[in-house]
Amino acid sequence: MNKTLEWLSPYYDNIVVSRQKVIDYVAVADSKIHKVLRMLYLYVTFDCNQQCKYCWLHNNVTARHQMMSVEMIEKLLAEAIPLGLERIKITGGEPFTNTSLNDLANTVLAKGIGLDIETNGTLITQKWINDIISRDKLFLKISLDAASSDIHDNLAHANVFKKTVDSAKLLSANTIKFGMVTVLNRLNVHHFEDIIDFVSQLGASTHRIILSIQPLGRGKNIGELKLNLDETIDVIKRFFRLRKYHDKIELGTLHSTIPPAFIPLDRLNFNACDWGIGLCGVMPDGSITMCSPAFESMDLVAGNIYENSLTEIWLNSDMFSESHIHPELDGVCGKCLFSGSCRGMCRVFARATYGSNKAPYPFCQEMFEAGFFPEWALK
Numbered sequence: 001m002n003k004t005l006e007w008l009s010p011y012y013d014n015i016v017v018s019r020q021k022v023i024d025y026v027a028v029a030d031s032k033i034h035k036v037l038r039m040l041y042l043y044v045t046f047d048c049n050q051q052c053k054y055c056w057l058h059n060n061v062t063a064r065h066q067m068m069s070v071e072m073i074e075k076l077l078a079e080a081i082p083l084g085l086e087r088i089k090i091t092g093g094e095p096f097t098n099t100s101l102n103d104l105a106n107t108v109l110a111k112g113i114g115l116d117i118e119t120n121g122t123l124i125t126q127k128w129i130n131d132i133i134s135r136d137k138l139f140l141k142i143s144l145d146a147a148s149s150d151i152h153d154n155l156a157h158a159n160v161f162k163k164t165v166d167s168a169k170l171l172s173a174n175t176i177k178f179g180m181v182t183v184l185n186r187l188n189v190h191h192f193e194d195i196i197d198f199v200s201q202l203g204a205s206t207h208r209i210i211l212s213i214q215p216l217g218r219g220k221n222i223g224e225l226k227l228n229l230d231e232t233i234d235v236i237k238r239f240f241r242l243r244k245y246h247d248k249i250e251l252g253t254l255h256s257t258i259p260p261a262f263i264p265l266d267r268l269n270f271n272a273c274d275w276g277i278g279l280c281g282v283m284p285d286g287s288i289t290m291c292s293p294a295f296e297s298m299d300l301v302a303g304n305i306y307e308n309s310l311t312e313i314w315l316n317s318d319m320f321s322e323s324h325i326h327p328e329l330d331g332v333c334g335k336c337l338f339s340g341s342c343r344g345m346c347r348v349f350a351r352a353t354y355g356s357n358k359a360p361y362p363f364c365q366e367m368f369e370a371g372f373f374p375e376w377a378l379k
């Protein structure tokens with residue numbers, strides 16, 4: 001017996017109609033999946049001034065203090081732009097601990113490439129903002145896990161809440177666009193609605209809610225802080241109630257890592273991860289990875305730009321072969337109508353949980369086993 005979920009209640013009445021909506025949606029979404037290197041994730045350092053309890057990096061000694069250089073970014077841009085590059089995400093570690101971050105950012109912006117910077121927001125200064133050559137294509141994503149210092153600082157393992165909030169205000173005053181990212185866990189989930197209000201008041205233009213903590217790095221030892229399935233279901237219920245009733249939240253600015261099978265069918269408009277076909281990660285030593293830092297799984301490394309060109313790695317390595325356009329996935333992902341466009345959500349999370357590249361996405365698999373997976377989303 002399929003168990004029902006509050007936010008999907010209208011769609012249980014006529015499974016045939018609901019399934020047809022999914023089929024129509026995926027026919028369009030699947031046809032848009034192509035291999036083009038649209039995005040690079042640049043890990044410009046693995047140093048960080050915080051030690052967030054859930055971080056998927058661990059304190060890898062050999063990787064510490066390596067800083068990506070302007071010369072490396074110039075080399076990457078020269079190859080990636082002809083391959084279709086549209087946007088770069090600078091991440092880490094904490095990117096602002098790379099003292100060349102202004103030069104790195106300006107090198108990207110000077111080429112007209114869009115730039116996201118993922119940061120904990122504690123090291124942004126007016127001087128840094130003044131030295132940026134162009135603001136139009138710049139977007140900062142700041143981590144904020146609470147609306148008060150006690151919870152945020154506890155999770156960050158540092159007294160940083162005020163600095164993070166002040167940075168958001170500084171960006172706002174300088175009309176630099178930014179969004180905020182919140183990782184839910186048992187310390188902050190009870191204040192979920194307060195965090196959303198707070199982020200909205202700070203002037204963020206997007207707010208991304210991460211529902212799951214990956215069992216990688218420090219996230220492996222998160223223990224009792226991780227939400228269980230019932231708690232995750234409860235928070236999704238609250239999320240969709242907010243989206244429906246909360247007048248401060250514009251639709252589209254609040255989004256979360258809910259897989260498409262659990263999104264109400266009249267709001268289906270998700271962007272799947274482009275793992276394997278639209279992005280790759282670059283470590284400070286020039287290693288090209290599927291997407292994420294590859295300390296724990298060296299088989300996520302496809303090559304190194306100082307041994308083979310990025311073009312050769314992108315076009316010829318197994319990691320980025322065309323077979324990933326429509327991957328064969330195990331478990332519920334293999335049975336799901338969304339699999340062509342969703343592609344099993346996050347492969348790194350699936351691998352870390354079940355140990356296989358073909359593994360299903362953990363949340364969907366758990367929901368399937370618990371009887372909550374919507375019947376209309378099954379083939």
Ligand code: SF4
Pocket residue numbers: 259260261262332333334336337338339340342343344345360361364365
């Ligand atoms: S079951 Fe897999 S393919 Fe389907 S929505 Fe979930 S993650 Fe995506």
Ligand code: SF4
Pocket residue numbers: 273274275290291292345346347348349
């Ligand atoms: S596979 Fe997972 S970790 Fe990699 S880019 Fe996609 S969502 Fe991020």
